[in-house]
Amino acid sequence: GAGVSQSPSNKVTEKGKDVELRCDPISGHTALYWYRQRLGQGLEFLIYFQGNSAPDKSGLPSDRFSAERTGESVSTLTIQRTQQEDSAVYLCASSPTPGTSGRAYTDTQYFGPGTRLTVL
Amino acid sequence: RKEVEQDPGPFNVPEGATVAFNCTYSNSASQSFFWYRQDCRKEPKLLMSVYSSGNEDGRFTAQLNRASQYISLLIRDSKLSDSATYLCVMTGRRALTFGSGTRLQVQP
Numbered sequence: 606g607a608g609v610s611q612s613p614s615n616k617v618t619e620k621g622k623d624v625e626l627r628c629d630p631i632s633g634h635t636a637l638y639w640y641r642q643r644l645g646q647g648l649e650f651l652i653y654f655q656g657n658s659a660p661d662k663s664g665l666p667s668d669r670f671s672a673e674r675t676g677e678s679v680s681t682l683t684i685q686r687t688q689q690e691d692s693a694v695y696l697c698a699s700s701p702t703p704g705t706s707g708r709a710y711t712d713t714q715y716f717g718p719g720t721r722l723t724v725l
Numbered sequence: 726r727k728e729v730e731q732d733p734g735p736f737n738v739p740e741g742a743t744v745a746f747n748c749t750y751s752n753s754a755s756q757s758f759f760w761y762r763q764d765c766r767k768e769p770k771l772l773m774s775v776y777s778s779g780n781e782d783g784r785f786t787a788q789l790n791r792a793s794q795y796i797s798l799l800i801r802d803s804k805l806s807d808s809a810t811y812l813c814v815m816t817g818r819r820a821l822t823f824g825s826g827t828r829l830q831v832q833p
Contacts, residue, residue, distance in 0.1 A: 647825035716768035
């Protein structure tokens with residue numbers, strides 16, 4: 606079946622502009638995650654959505670970052686007034702079930718191909 | 726101190742070699758551990774979960790040592806196609822916590 610898709614695949618923008626990144630999770634997956642990966646570095650957690658629960662926004666680096674999710678489908682990550690340090694690959698992942706004990710984690714996350722953001 | 730520490734490498738090994746990676750972690754509350762593989766400019770993909778009893782999947786063996794807070798990945802008879810970055814991953818305070826990865830380059 607279809608995997609996680611993200612758009613655009615590449616985005617080049619000027620410093621100060623706003624950008625919107627989109628993620629379409631695997632159908633039926635209740636959990637959706639956004640991560641950021643800077644060049645040569647590991648993944649940095651940004652935000653987590655689980656069903657209709659309040660999202661875990663604890664990883665968002667500043668108030669310029671926000672994300673929305675419509676039900677259990679599409680999510681958008683918005684970065685306002687982009688800065689050069691925002692340049693990175695933004696990865697979205699989804700998973701079918703929440704973790705145990707009410708935690709937000711799950712064993713397997715399926716990643717999209719990412720959006721490569723370059724801020725000039 | 727980072728939550729997850731990995732040697733970035735690169736590990737350059739000839740085909741057929743056995744190579745091992747270690748990863749140390751600081752959060753003793755972590756419950757689940759994994760190795761993900763990430764090819765250049767691609768998204769990470771789950772390679773295998775890691776259990777205290779150790780688990781094997783073909784040429785790959787993963788081990789968890791909770792007392793010393795490290796996990797390991799052993800690759801036997803390495804292939805050119807094993808060239809990738811191997812990410813040590815665990816449940817943490819926020820979703821999954823990823824290490825920076827260890828780069829493996831298998832050479833002919």
